[in-house]
Amino acid sequence: MSEKENEKGYLLKLAERRKTVREFSKNDVSLKDILYAINVARQAPSGANKQPWRFIIIRENNKKELIRKKCEEIERKFHDRAPEWMKKWMSERNITWKKPFLTEAPYLVFVFADITAPMAVQSVWLAIGYLLLALEEKELSTVTYTPSEIKWANELLNVPNNYRLQAILPIGKIRKGYNYKKQPRLPLDKILFYEQYKE
Ligand SMILES: Cc1cc2nc3c(=O)[nH]c(=O)nc-3n(C[C@H](O)[C@H](O)[C@H](O)COP(=O)(O)O)c2cc1C
Numbered sequence: 001m002s003e004k005e006n007e008k009g010y011l012l013k014l015a016e017r018r019k020t021v022r023e024f025s026k027n028d029v030s031l032k033d034i035l036y037a038i039n040v041a042r043q044a045p046s047g048a049n050k051q052p053w054r055f056i057i058i059r060e061n062n063k064k065e066l067i068r069k070k071c072e073e074i075e076r077k078f079h080d081r082a083p084e085w086m087k088k089w090m091s092e093r094n095i096t097w098k099k100p101f102l103t104e105a106p107y108l109v110f111v112f113a114d115i116t117a118p119m120a121v122q123s124v125w126l127a128i129g130y131l132l133l134a135l136e137e138k139e140l141s142t143v144t145y146t147p148s149e150i151k152w153a154n155e156l157l158n159v160p161n162n163y164r165l166q167a168i169l170p171i172g173k174i175r176k177g178y179n180y181k182k183q184p185r186l187p188l189d190k191i192l193f194y195e196q197y198k199e
Contacts, residue, residue, distance in 0.1 A: 011133065014133050014136045014137055015133060015136075017136060018132060018133065018135075018136040018182070019141075019180070019181070019182030019183070020142075020143045020144070020180075020182075020183075021141035021142065021143060021174045021175075021178065021180070022095070022101050022143050022180065023100075023101065023104070023174070023175040023178045023180075024101055024104045024105040024106075024141065024170065024172035024173060024174065024175055025172065025173045025174065025175045025176060026104065026106075027106075027172070027173050028106050029106050029107065029140055029171065029172055029173060031057075031107070033135075033138040033140055034057065034107055034109065034135075034140075034171055036134060036138060037131045037134035037135045037138065037140070037171075038055050038109070038131065039134075040130050040131060040133070040134035041053065041055075041127040041128065041130045041131035041134065042127065043130065044123065044126040044127040044129070044130045045123070045126065046117070046119070046123035046124075046126070046127070047117060047118035047119030047120065047122070047123050048117070048118050050114070050117035050118065050120070050123070051117075051123075052113050052114035052115075052116075052117035052120040052123055052124060053111060053112070053113065053114075053123070053124045053127045054111070054112040054113075054114065054159070054163055055109055055110070055111055055112075056109070056110040056112070056157050056159070057107060057108075057109055058107065058108040058109070058110065059106070059107060061103070063156075064102060064103045064108060065103055066156070067102050067108065067156070067168070068099055068100070068102035068103045070152055070156075071099050071102055071145075071147050071168075072097055072098060072099055074147050074148055074149045075096075075097035075098075075099060075147070075148075076097045077148075078097070078148045079096065079097045093180070094180075099145070101143060101145070101170040102145075102168070102170055104170070104172070104175075105142075105170030105171055105172040106171070106172050107170070107171045107172065108168055108169065108170050108171070109131075109168070109169040109171060110153060110157060110165060110167075110168055110169075111124060111127075111128060111131075111165070111166045111167045111168075111169065112124075112153075112159055112163035112164060112165055112166060113163065113164050113166050114162055114163055115162060115163070115164050116162050121164075121166065124166050125166065128144060128166065128167060128169075131169070132144070135171060139173075140171055140172065140173065141171070141172065141173065141174045142169045142170060142171050142172075143169070143170060144167045144169060145167060145168045145169070145170065146166070146167050146168075147165070147168065150164060150165035153165040153168075
C-alpha cells in the first residue's frame with residue numbers, strides 16, 4: 001500500500017501537520033489545553049506500567065530567565081564541540097546556542113523519567129510523542145528541547161535524583177510569520193520492508 005492509498009484519518013492528519021516550532025508569539029495560552037495534553041500523555045503504555053513520567057509546568061518569568069541563562073551556557077559549550085556535520089545542519093536551520101524560546105513561550109514543561117523503572121526512557125518518550133500530538137490537536141506548538149547537561153534541572157526544581165530530565169517543552173502559539181518548514185520524511189519504501197530488509 002502506498003502512502004497515498006493510506007486513508008488519511010484524524011491522527012495521520014495531526015501527525016503530518018505537526019512540526020517543530022522554535023519561535024513563539026507572546027500571546028498567552030490556556031493552561032487547560034496544556035493539562036489536556038498531559039492527560040493524553042499519561043495514557044501512554046510504559047514498562048511494567050510504572051508510568052515513570054513526571055511533568056513540571058513552569059510559568060514564572062524569573063524562573064524562565066534563569067533556565068534560559070543556564071541552557072545558553074550549556075549550549076555555547078555544546079555548539080563549540082559539536083561535530084562538523086551537526087554544526088552545518090544546525091546553521092542551515094538557524095539553530096544557535098541562543099534559546100529565546102525558553103523565555104518567549106508562555107509555558108515550559110519539564111519532562112523527567114524515573115530511571116529506576118524498567119524501560120523508563122523509552123516509556124517517557126512514548127508519552128512525549130502522545131503529548132506532541134495532543135498539543136497539535138489544540139493548535140499549540142513546541143520543540144522537544146534536549147539540553148546536553150541535565151543535572152542542574154533537578155537542583156533548580158527540587159527533583160529527587162532518581163528522576164532524569166528528558167526534555168524541556170516550551171509551549172505556545174507559533175510566532176506569526178514564522179516560516180520554518182516541517183522537515184521532510186523519508187518515503188515509506190525506504191523505511192518499511194516485508195519479511196526481510198532490502199537495500
Ligand atoms: C529526541 C529528540 C531530541 C531533540 N532535541 C532537540 C533540541 O535539543 N533542540 C532543537 O531545537 N530541536 C530538537 N529536536 C527537534 C528535531 O530537530 C526535529 O523534530 C526534527 O528536525 C524534525 O523536524 P519536525 O519536528 O519539524 O518534523 C529534537 C527531537 C527529538 C525527537
